[in-house]
Amino acid sequence: MDKNTAEYNFVEVEKKWQKRWEEAGAFKADPIDRKKKFFIIFAYPGISGYLHVGHMRGYTYADVIARYMRMRGYNVLFPAGFHASGLPSVGFARKIERGDPATIAMLKENGVPDEIIEKLKDPYEVVNFFRDIYIDEWKKFGFSIDFRYTLCSIDLGYQRFIQWQFRKLHEKNLLVKKQHYAPYCPRCGPVAVDPSETDISRGGNAEILDFLIIKFRDLEDKSLVYPAATLRPETIFGVTNMWVNPDVEYLIVNMGDERWIISEEGKRKIEFQTGKELKVEGKIMGKDLIERRVIAPLVDREIPVY
Structure with missing residues (x-):
């Protein structure tokens, strides 16, 4: 200078x-x-x-x-x-x-x-x-x-x-009204995720991901479902087992004719997406699920829960 x-x-x-x-x-x-x-x-x-x-x-x-x-x-x-x-x-x-x-x-x-x-x-x-x-x-x-x-x-x-x-x-019939998914925060409300529309606060860059739920049914009780959310459903043909966290207390919730074993967080997310409160029928520790056997769909194969 x-x-x-x-x-x-x-x-x-x-x-x-x-x-x-x-x-x-x-x-x-x-x-x-x-x-x-x-x-x-x-x-x-x-x-x-x-x-x-x-x-x-x-x-x-x-x-x-x-x-x-x-x-x-x-x-x-x-x-x-x-x-x-x-x-x-x-x-x-x-x-x-x-x-x-x-x-x-x-x-x-x-x-x-x-x-x-x-x-x-x-x-x-x-x-x-x-x-x-x-x-x-x-x-x-x-x-x-x-x-x-x-x-x-x-x-x-x-x-x-x-x-x-x-x-x-x-x-001019150029408007279409339909339902669609939108990002939403339970505390802040609807969230804008376009970088030009958000202040990039926590969660401001969230993406909408399309998960598919695969239902693994209990070998002894077919109404008992172990739902697994995945981005790669085609890998079901190579599935060898299911994993659970032995230290987590899972919920057994009523889903119509089925009973799902899900986490507390999973219950909360489903309720937010469906707008309906899930009825909890019972609770079970992850360690008590280990060694149980479930049926993998499509391949119709028994696999263990670890």
Whole structure:
């Protein structure tokens, strides 16, 4: 670093030109008939916390294009938006509500007073709080946005716009309604797993895996089932035995005409997926299952339980 570079005050220079741009209205896109129009906007950030350098990198691409088109003589409209509908802001508010230590510590490290943190239990307050912060940070980065034009996905006008879109799609028979699996956290609710939609908190990169349950039936009591979840059902032809944890207490639950031997965690997961409470008929230690024999399906072969 030479002497001139060492004395260069980047922050002061940035503030100087940002103020000059604002006073001159350099980024305002008022109607001008003689100019060709150009519209650009970046993907709205989900309001789930502070922006990071990855966000700014993406926004910079849009800013470069906007500036380039202005230099080519276009009347450029470059607004900004906020994605507040859906899960991000609700998830953030729930963290505050249950007193999540990491989230509260993050806010305090950024100078947020306790009275504001208390308000952030409300998702709408989360939206308003971070919307102002995002705008301030975009200005500090010098993005050439016309801040007279900002939009938010929960604004009444924007909601009407989305409703209009869906009505049009429905009129053209382009909408399909069906059931599908979605990731869900019992504590946080529905979870967004797209990296662009999540704050990458614990479990934020979860995947939906399609397991197949194979029913191994007890040799002496065919109504007693040892269910095994697998991603490789075709390997059933080479199965030699079943494994159980001798130190775990398993549950015997009623599944219609069958009784399944499953773990407490397995019961909880099935209940969450089916929405029905399973009736527990009894309990059995894993060590008491060892040396019992079961029938492997398809191959119809007796195998031991170890």
